[in-house]
Amino acid sequence: MNRILVPTDFSPEAENALKVAAQLAKEYDSEIYLLHLLELPLDLIDPMSKGSELPEAMFFMQMAHKKFQNVIESDYLEGITIHERIQNNEAFEGIVDTAKKDNIDLIVMGSQGASGFKEMVIGSNTEKVVRTSDVPVLVIKKDHNNFKIKDLVFACEFTDEYKASFEEATRFAKSINAKMHLLMVNTPNGFRTTAEAEDKMNSFLNGNKPDNYTLNIYNDRTIEKGILNFASAIDADIIAMSTHGRKGLSHFFNGSISEDLVNHAKRPVVTFKI
Structure with a gap:
């Protein structure tokens, strides 16, 4: 974990994410790439455009730089190498592009979550990054003064398509x-006996077992509720999930449990691309 990307809009949620990234950076001697995306209209910054207003664009850039300086001077970032990034791009696209360009190992993002009509129609930038990022994304919902992960819940269907993300x-x-608590959620629509579920999980793990783990089968009405309720029952520190990276209508009609968890879970969620 050498390079950690933290997108920021200088909100309290973004600061929560940065504080967690700072703790990880100190623990693992990582560098932090702090990214702010302005999302200015192209005609404002294009010198060839009739509507170009470079002085105004420069003003926004300078304001962002000033905010960066205030953040970087925070006590909790002392001793950490910080790389400042200011770009003009759509938020989630800029985050994914920066992660690729700077060879990022982990993205840490803050989120308020979303629900109901807002979640269905708009979605969040965090959700979009979770869906499209090739590197792991850690989503933080609240302030963590002491971010330690002892118990990690990893839930999946234990089929071959999950092997890469499981690794x-x-x-x-x-x-x-961290100790991994491997979880298969049993639902009424996809019910398996305990023996069937255990056989499936053990077959999946054949020759590729974590150093420290437990196998768990949990019955619930939906997979999402099962993951949330199991994590609550064992007081897990974090939930880990695989994400399919669906886009467009495929995502709209099929949805993604990982993205729903990002919106609804109170615990931190880390996602890995299938």
Whole structure:
């Protein structure tokens, strides 16, 4: 975990994410890439455009830089190498592009979550990054003065398509010395007996077992509720999930449990691309 990207709009939620990133950076000797996206209209910054207003664009850039300086001077960032990034781009696209360009190992984002009509129609930038990012995304919902992960819940369907993301999650858990609680949620629509579920999980793990883990089968009405309720029952520190990266109508009609959890879970959620 050498490079951590933290997108910021200088909100309290973004600061919560930055504080967690700072703790991780100090623990693992990482550098932080702090990114702010202005999302200015192209005709405002294009010198060839008739409507170009470069002085106004420069004003916004200077204001962002000043806010950066105030943030970087925070006590909790002392001793950490910080790289300042200011770009003009749509938020989620700029975050994903920056992660690729700077060879980022982990994205840490703050989120308020969303629900109901707002969630269905608009979605959040965090949700969009979770859906499209090729690197793991850690979503933080609240202030964590002491961010320690001892118990990590990893839930999936334990089929071959999840093996790559499971291996990433296993490496992540090992790097932070966390115990993995592997979870299969049993629902009425996809019910399996305990023996069937255990056989499926053990077959999936054949030759690829984490160093420190438990196997768990949990019955609930939906997969999302099962994950949330199981995590609450064991007082887990974080929920880890795989995400399919669906886009457009496919995402609208099929949805994504990972993205729903990002919106609804009170605990931190870390996602890994399938």
